Amino acid sequence: xxxxxxxxxxxxxxxxxxxxxxxxxxxxxxxxxxxxxxxxxxxxxxxxxxxxxxxxxxxxxxxxxxxxxxxxxxxxxxxxxxxxxxxxxxxxxxxxxxxxxxxxxxxxxxxxxxxxxxxxxxxxxxxxxxxxxxxxxxxxxxxxxxxxxxxx
Amino acid sequence: xxxxxxxxxxxxxxxxxxxxxxxxxxxxxxxxxxxxxxxxxxxxxxxxxxxxxxxxxxxxxxxxxxxxxxxxxxxxxxxxxxxxxxxxxxxxxxxxxxxxxxxxxxxxxxxxxxxxxxxxxxxxxxxxxxxxxxxxxxxxxxxxxxxxxxxxxxxxxxxxxxxxxxxxxxxxxxxxxxxxxxxxxxxxxxxxxxxxxxxxxxxxxxxxxxxxxxxxxxxxxxxxxxxxxxxxxxxxxxxxxxxxxxxxxxxxxxxxxxxxxxxxxxxxxxxxxxxxxxxxxxxxxxxxxxxxxxxxxxxxxxxxxxxxxxxxxxxxxxxxxxxxxxxxxxxxxxxxxxxxxxxxxxxxxxxxxxxxxxxxxxxxxxxxxxxxxxxxx
Amino acid sequence: xxxxxxxxxxxxxxxxxxxxxxxxxxxxxxxxxxxxxxxxxxxxxxxxxxxxxxxxxxxxxxxxxxxxxxxxxxxxxxxxxxxxxxxxxxxxxxxxxxxxxxxxxxxxxxxxxxxxxxxxxxxxxxxxxxxxxxxxxxxxxxxxxxxxxxxxxxxxxxxxxxxxxxxxxxxxxxxxxxxxxxxxxxxxxxxxxxxxxxxxxxxxxxxxxxxxxxxxxxxxxxxxxxxxxxxxxxxxxxxxxxxxxxxxxxxxxxxxxxxxxxxxxxxxxxxxxxxxxxxxxxxxxxxxxxxxxxxxxxxxxxxxxxxxxxxxxxxxxxxxxxxxxxxxxxxxxxxxxxxxxxxxxxxxxxxxxxxxxx
Numbered sequence: 001x002x003x004x005x006x007x008x009x010x011x012x013x014x015x016x017x018x019x020x021x022x023x024x025x026x027x028x029x030x031x032x033x034x035x036x037x038x039x040x041x042x043x044x045x046x047x048x049x050x051x052x053x054x055x056x057x058x059x060x061x062x063x064x065x066x067x068x069x070x071x072x073x074x075x076x077x078x079x080x081x082x083x084x085x086x087x088x089x090x091x092x093x094x095x096x097x098x099x100x101x102x103x104x105x106x107x108x109x110x111x112x113x114x115x116x117x118x119x120x121x122x123x124x125x126x127x128x129x130x131x132x133x134x135x136x137x138x139x140x141x142x143x144x145x146x147x148x149x150x151x152x
Numbered sequence: 153x154x155x156x157x158x159x160x161x162x163x164x165x166x167x168x169x170x171x172x173x174x175x176x177x178x179x180x181x182x183x184x185x186x187x188x189x190x191x192x193x194x195x196x197x198x199x200x201x202x203x204x205x206x207x208x209x210x211x212x213x214x215x216x217x218x219x220x221x222x223x224x225x226x227x228x229x230x231x232x233x234x235x236x237x238x239x240x241x242x243x244x245x246x247x248x249x250x251x252x253x254x255x256x257x258x259x260x261x262x263x264x265x266x267x268x269x270x271x272x273x274x275x276x277x278x279x280x281x282x283x284x285x286x287x288x289x290x291x292x293x294x295x296x297x298x299x300x301x302x303x304x305x306x307x308x309x310x311x312x313x314x315x316x317x318x319x320x321x322x323x324x325x326x327x328x329x330x331x332x333x334x335x336x337x338x339x340x341x342x343x344x345x346x347x348x349x350x351x352x353x354x355x356x357x358x359x360x361x362x363x364x365x366x367x368x369x370x371x372x373x374x375x376x377x378x379x380x381x382x383x384x385x386x387x388x389x390x391x392x393x394x395x396x397x398x399x400x401x402x403x404x405x406x407x408x409x410x411x412x413x414x415x416x417x418x419x420x421x422x423x424x425x426x427x428x429x430x431x432x433x434x435x436x437x438x439x440x441x442x443x444x445x446x447x448x449x450x451x452x453x454x455x456x457x458x459x460x461x462x463x464x465x466x467x468x469x470x471x472x473x474x475x476x477x478x479x480x481x482x483x484x485x486x487x488x489x490x491x492x493x494x495x496x497x498x499x500x501x502x503x504x505x506x507x508x509x510x511x512x513x514x515x516x517x518x519x520x521x522x523x524x525x526x527x528x529x
Numbered sequence: 530x531x532x533x534x535x536x537x538x539x540x541x542x543x544x545x546x547x548x549x550x551x552x553x554x555x556x557x558x559x560x561x562x563x564x565x566x567x568x569x570x571x572x573x574x575x576x577x578x579x580x581x582x583x584x585x586x587x588x589x590x591x592x593x594x595x596x597x598x599x600x601x602x603x604x605x606x607x608x609x610x611x612x613x614x615x616x617x618x619x620x621x622x623x624x625x626x627x628x629x630x631x632x633x634x635x636x637x638x639x640x641x642x643x644x645x646x647x648x649x650x651x652x653x654x655x656x657x658x659x660x661x662x663x664x665x666x667x668x669x670x671x672x673x674x675x676x677x678x679x680x681x682x683x684x685x686x687x688x689x690x691x692x693x694x695x696x697x698x699x700x701x702x703x704x705x706x707x708x709x710x711x712x713x714x715x716x717x718x719x720x721x722x723x724x725x726x727x728x729x730x731x732x733x734x735x736x737x738x739x740x741x742x743x744x745x746x747x748x749x750x751x752x753x754x755x756x757x758x759x760x761x762x763x764x765x766x767x768x769x770x771x772x773x774x775x776x777x778x779x780x781x782x783x784x785x786x787x788x789x790x791x792x793x794x795x796x797x798x799x800x801x802x803x804x805x806x807x808x809x810x811x812x813x814x815x816x817x818x819x820x821x822x823x824x825x826x827x828x829x830x831x832x833x834x835x836x837x838x839x840x841x842x843x844x845x846x847x848x849x850x851x852x853x854x855x856x857x858x859x860x861x862x863x864x865x866x867x868x869x870x871x872x873x874x875x876x877x878x879x880x881x882x883x884x885x886x887x
Contacts, residue, residue, distance in 0.1 A: 022461055051375050052391075055463070055474050055491040070463065070476070070491075074375050074389060077396070103378035106499040114212075129205035129528060138213055139487075149213075173684045181767040195688065195855060284767045286758060286852025292588040352849075358759060359851045510688070511854040514768050 006078060009047060014038050020083070025070075027081040035084045036095040042071065042082070043100050049075045053101040058111035060140045065092040065117050086117065096122040114139040170198055177206050181284045181514045184524030188501070188513075195509045200502040208528040215488040220246050220320055220455045223488070227475075228314035230492060231526035233273035234468035236265050239318035241475045244399055245464035246320040247449075249457040249479065256401075257445040258322045263401035264335065264438050265308075265317060267431040271342070272301040273469035274424050274431075277521045281421065282353055284518040285362055290352055297345055300338045304331065320455055322448030335439050339432055346428060354425065363417035367504045367516035370415060377503065378496035381471025382427055383520050386412045386419035393467040405437045417512075420519035456483050470494050470521055494526040531827055534650035561643075561653050569639055572794055573787035574604040580790070580844060587848040614779035619682055622776065626680035631777070631784035634673035638788040640666045641795045646720050648808045648829040659720035660712065663799060664705050667754070670792065671697040674756075674763060674773050677785070681776040689772025692855055693763035696753060699862040700760075703750030706870035710743040710877045711736070711803045724807035731806040737885070739877040744804045746870055748842070751800070753858065755792040758847035762855055793840060801835035808832040 003026040010028060011017060014037070018029040030038050042050045055070035069082040086092035096119035098105040108119045109128040116137035119125060127134060136143055176187035185206035191199035211230065215223050220242070227238035240262055247254060279294025302312040307328045309317045317324055353359050369379065374387035384391045392409040394402045410426045412419040457479035465474045471493030478487040497520050505513045540560075544553040578593070578601060585592025593600035618627060644659045646652040656662060671694060678690020714736055715723045726732075733740050753760035764772035774785045801807060808828030812820045853861065 024461070024463060051372075052378060054378060054380075054465075054472055055476055055489065057476055057487070057489040059478060059487045068476070070474070074391070101378070102373070102376045102503075103496050103499065106495065110495075114210075129208040131205075138210055171684065180770060195692075282851065286761070286765070286767065287850060288584075289588050289848050292590060296589055353851070356851060358853055358857075361857055362851060362854060509854060509856070510768050511762075511765070511852070 002078075006048070006080065009045075010042075013041055022081070025079055025081045027083060029083045029085070032084050032086060032094055035082075036097065036100075039069070039082070039097045039100050042080070047076075048080075049073045050080060051075070051101075053097070053103055053107075056104055056107035056111065058115040058117050058139070060089070060115055062141075064088060065115060067094055067111065067117060069097070092117045093120055094118075095120050098122055113137075116140065175513075181517060182524075183280065183517075183522055186498075186522065186524055186527070190510075190513070192510070195511075197505050197508055197510065197513055200505050200513070202498055202501060204498070204524075204528055206528065207525055211529045212488055212490065215485060217484055219483050220457065220485075223485075224318060224320065225316055227490070228316055229525060230490065230529055231468055231470060231473070231494065231523050232314055233276060233523055234269060234470060234473070234526075235314050236262075236269040236317060237466050237468040238473060239316065240266060240400070241464050241466040241473055243318045243320050244466065245462045245475045245477050246455060246457065248464060249460070249462045249477070250320075250451070250455065252321050252449050252451060254322055254449050255445045255447070256443045258447060258449070259401040260438050260442050261323060261327055261447070262318065263405070264435055264442075265305075265315075266400070267434045268301050268304065268335070268338075270469045271428055271431050272298045274428050275301075277424060277469075277518070278349060278353070281518040284514045285359060287353065287356075287359070290349075293345075293349070293352065297342055300334075300341065304334050304338065307331070307334070319448070321451035322446070326447040327442070332439055332442070335435060339435055339439070342428075343432060346425070346432075349425065354422070360418065362511070362515055363421055363519070365416050365418075366508060366512045367417045367420075367519065368415050369500065369504050371413075373500065373503055374415070377500040379471070379500050379520075380493050380496065381467070381469070381521075382410070382423040383420050383497055384471060385410055386423040387415035388413040391472060393465045393472055397465055399464075399466060401438060402434075405434050407434050417515050417519045424521075454483050456481060457485070465491075468493060470523065470526065471497065490529055492526045492529060494522050494524075495529075498522060498527050532649045537650055565639065565642060565653065569635075569642065569787070569791060573790050574608060576790040576794060576840070577604045577607070577786070579840075583841065583844045584848050587845070608783065611779055611783040616779040616781060617776075619776050621682045623680035623682070626676045627776075628781070630673045630677035630680060631781045631788075632673075633676065634670050634788040635784050637666055637670040637673065638791040638795065640669075642791070644720060645795070645798050646724060646802065646807055647832055648827070651829065652721065655719065655721050657717070657719045657722075660708055660718045660723070660799075660803075663795075664701070664708065667792070667795065668697065668701050670755075670788070673788075677777070678763075678773040681773070683776050685769045685771075686773050686775045689763040689765070689769045689775070692765075693756060693773060695855070696756070696760065696762060696858060699859055700750045700753040700866075703746060703862060703866045703870050704754055706867070706874060707743045707747035707750065708799075708803060710739060710870070710874050713874070713877050713881050714740070715803075720802055720807075723803060724809060727806035727809050730812065731804065731809065733804045736877070737880060739873050739880060740804065742869070742873050743877070744800065746866055746873065747800060747804075748839070750862070750866055751796040752843055752846060753862070755789065755796055757789070757793060757843060759850035759852050760858060761847075761852060762858060765852060767852075793843060794836065797836045797839035797843065798832075800839050801832065805835045807835075 006026055014030060014034040016031045020027045020029060042048050050071040050073050052072045052074050053069060054072055057068040059066045059068060065086040067084050071080045071082060084094055086094055094117060096108055098108055108122055109125060111117050112119065112125050113128045113130055114137055170191050170193045173190045173192055174187060175190055176182040177185040187203040189201040189203060190197055211226050214226060224239050224242050227242050228235040231238055275294045275298040279291040282290025305315055306312045308331055309315050309325060369387045371388040374384045374389040380391045388411060390409060390411055395409045407430045410423045410430060412423050459479055459481040462477045463474060465472055473493055474491030476489040477485045480486040505516050544556055582592045593603035596602040596606050641663050643653040644656060644662055674693045675690045678686040711732060712718060714732055715726045717723060733744055756763050774782055777785060808831050810823040810826060810831050812823060
């Protein structure tokens with residue numbers, strides 16, 4: 001399905017959707033509370049059928065955290081980028097999508113580990129790459145490590 | 153192909169006890185520093201929990217301070233067996249952002265070298281796969297043929313493994329005058345040696361019984377868990393980026409996307425073997441038709457990507473590799489994310505290996521072809 | 530060189546002429562023990578070297594070729610290295626059993642050697658239940674493996690030992706049954722008697738199809754019994770790191786290693802004795818000239834040629850086949866080898882009853 005068609009379908013699904021401009025993909029910003037239901041419909045509705053989450057990225061912006069979901073449909077071949085913002089940087093929280101796309105389980109753990117984004121109702125939210133007693137979240141812009149980081 | 157049936161003593165009646173075993177971080181068949189915490193009932197695996205991060209170098213954080221030319225060099229150190237494809241992903245993303253039109257010659261050479269890298273990676277995998285199943289001889293056979301590819305790379309760009317042959321805008325050097333001849337020699341040589349691989353392992357009844365029906369992964373799970381590359385295609389998930397979103401010279405060449413539907417270890421094995429034939433086919437089509445021209449498009453000394461987001465996918469030997477660049481218009485990215493195929497492929501292990509034996513787990517791990525630096529980043 | 534009986538007799542006479550009977554026997558025993566210990570060690574070293582060269586040959590590489598002529602002293606150097614290594618014992622290991630295990634395995638391997646006839650008159654024990662003795666003693670080795678796995682306090686070692694227990698108990702049956710099939714032909718369990726019965730032709734030629742089948746069944750089952758590839762599950766380096774000897778180092782590891790190779794020799798020697806006429810030369814019917822030439826080669830050389838050929842076959846298996854899984858291994862024994870062996874035994878019994886063998 002082309003981007004215009006997708007946009008028409010998705011617009012009806014939730015309130016407060018925003019459509020950031022991007023030359024490469026169709027992008028949609030979903031309000032955090034509506035994220036889980038929106039994601040579920042994206043996967044389960046026949047005409048969208050986004051069953052392949054190929055990338056999940058956490059981004060640290062000055063005011064808030066953002067999680068970017070890159071989605072593809074193995075049935076229709078169309079792609080979509082879903083973005084969701086957290087309320088702030090201090091205790092960023094979003095709903096998990098690991099029950100919808102199992103691969104998100106590990107990717108969300110990574111985002112939690114490196115950026116400190118907490119995913120509500122995630123089955124096993126622990127440190128993934130770093131040790132359990134690590135202090136801080138290295139991918140945040142304000143992370144300081146006097147010993148290991150070399151600033152150029 | 154059927155689901156694995158759980159056998160073994162009933163835990164309630166026989167007073168047996170499940171126990172834990174640490175497979176790794178130093179273990180011969182985890183291929184690096186992967187640690188798996190296994191919950192085992194006798195020899196039957198009840199749960200697999202991967203613990204990773206032993207060689208986490210925070211490449212994504214390093215990239216936030218590096219220039220785009222430097223980032224290319226870091227990508228080599230992730231999946232060192234698909235280094236050329238990793239480089240290519242970053243270069244294509246940068247070229248796409250700066251709208252650099254690379255010469256045709258570059259595209260063709262990149263594709264040839266990519267396929268050679270894929271072949272080398274699969275040869276290593278084949279050797280190691282045999283070794284994991286106890287047939288150590290295949291390891292040396294795989295390395296014999298891989299050596300020829302490494303020699304070609306050494307002559308072309310001076311390095312054998314982490315090549316850094318790509319730069320944004322083209323290639324670091326032009327190809328060596330011997331490149332075409334040696335590649336053709338290799339293709340001719342390997343076309344005779346690949347059937348030998350089949351004779352040594354694929355047709356061996358013990359090998360068949362170790363892999364057929366073992367480690368079944370359904371198509372739905374493959375898509376849901378994001379299992380890509382030959383492992384995903386063996387479950388019937390058509391995920392070849394070279395076909396879906398062709399880049400470089402892939403639109404010009406003819407090749408078949410290997411898709412199998414069995415979804416077991418042998419299907420994953422066979423998918424890689426057949427993929428080697430397809431790689432040879434691609435190289436054969438291109439090697440005589442390298443267009444004349446520049447090996448680099450003119451680029452600025454300091455690359456500053458315009459504000460925006462760029463995502464580039466390539467097909468490495470392990471699957472769908474993605475680079476996601478968020479640029480604020482500076483000389484280094486604001487955020488850079490590598491979507492490594494091994495990372496997604498690893499976390500399906502629990503799903504696949506449950507109910508099988510320790511020996512099966514080794515077979516399953518080798519058919520998923522994990523490379524730890526790729527997973528840890 | 531052709532008959533060792535006079536030599537042995539001469540030593541016997543000399544000793545009994547100069548010493549009292551008790552002392553003479555004691556000296557004889559000491560001599561035998563020393564010779565066998567030396568043979569055991571040399572055999573291990575030679576086989577390790579041969580294995581490495583043959584393995585290299587299969588794997589398109591050179592193998593050890595630096596220490597001494599063509600690397601012949603490589604294993605000696607390795608042995609010295611192992612001697613100098615620190616014997617590490619795991620903290621919570623059962624010290625007694627941990628130290629006992631390598632000796633049990635070595636002892637079993639050494640005791641089996643004692644009944645093997647190497648040439649006419651060159652045999653330490655010529656007991657009338659030779660074959661039964663071999664089957665009985667060679668299964669003691671598993672006790673050592675089980676002890677090693679249990680006492681190491683390591684889960685990998687324990688899994689390896691359990692696999693080994695299941696495997697050896699199963700395959701012992703096939704080894705025994707295939708040898709019993711041949712005993713039907715020979716009519717004796719005494720190893721020298723078995724060889725004498727092949728003076729006019731080896732049993733593998735005289736015994737028709739059942740003898741050939743018994744040979745293949747025996748080789749398959751006995752490779753599994755001595756834990757060699759493709760049946761080396763108790764070690765399975767890609768699954769269990771090193772299986773039952775994961776925690777052993779230095780000299781104790783060397784004992785395990787040596788015993789494995791000596792067991793391989795034993796298995797090949799029994800196959801050569803029972804199926805290929807032991808030290809009997811190769812004869813063809815009434816080709817007088819040919820048979821004379823064959824007789825010219827000393828029996829001891831014949832014996833070692835046959836053993837070497839079978840050992841080569843076993844190495845060939847190891848470096849070609851992938852390893853089986855434990856359930857497949859037990860399926861192979863209980864569903865295929867065992868029934869085949871029983872059928873073969875009945876076939877052989879009919880054959881012998883009707884007198885159809887040569």
